[in-house]
Amino acid sequence: MTGVVDDELWSAVGDPTRRRVIDLLLADGAGTATSLSVQLPVTRQAVAKHLGVLDRAGLVRSSQAGRERRYRVDEAQLGRAVAQLSAAGAAWDARLRRIKRMAEAIQRTKDQRSTQQ
Numbered sequence: 001m002t003g004v005v006d007d008e009l010w011s012a013v014g015d016p017t018r019r020r021v022i023d024l025l026l027a028d029g030a031g032t033a034t035s036l037s038v039q040l041p042v043t044r045q046a047v048a049k050h051l052g053v054l055d056r057a058g059l060v061r062s063s064q065a066g067r068e069r070r071y072r073v074d075e076a077q078l079g080r081a082v083a084q085l086s087a088a089g090a091a092w093d094a095r096l097r098r099i100k101r102m103a104e105a106i107q108r109t110k111d112q113r114s115t116q117q
Helices: 007-013 016-028 033-037 044-056 075-116
Strands: 060-065 068-073
Touching (some): 007 044, 007 075, 016 033, 016 044, 016 068, 033 044, 033 068, 044 060
């Protein structure tokens, strides 16, 4: 991982409906805006917009299926997304550990001062 943040990717996976779309596509192998909308609390048009965002982020690929487009998860891009999100999580965990150590050091200093008075 290069450490480069892909804002489009983060935006795409930041929405709970889009994450649910990805889950459904992974479970079913593929789907259309119509087939997905039956399983979601949003309209077919809303699903189509969410699929467009996922497509622009490279998380799904589409092919023509009659009058509709059939979408599949791009597993390679999903793998890159998982790696990027995992790396970001690890970086935040490290930051939070440093903040905790700093807060504990400040508290120890305060405690030492209060016992010296």
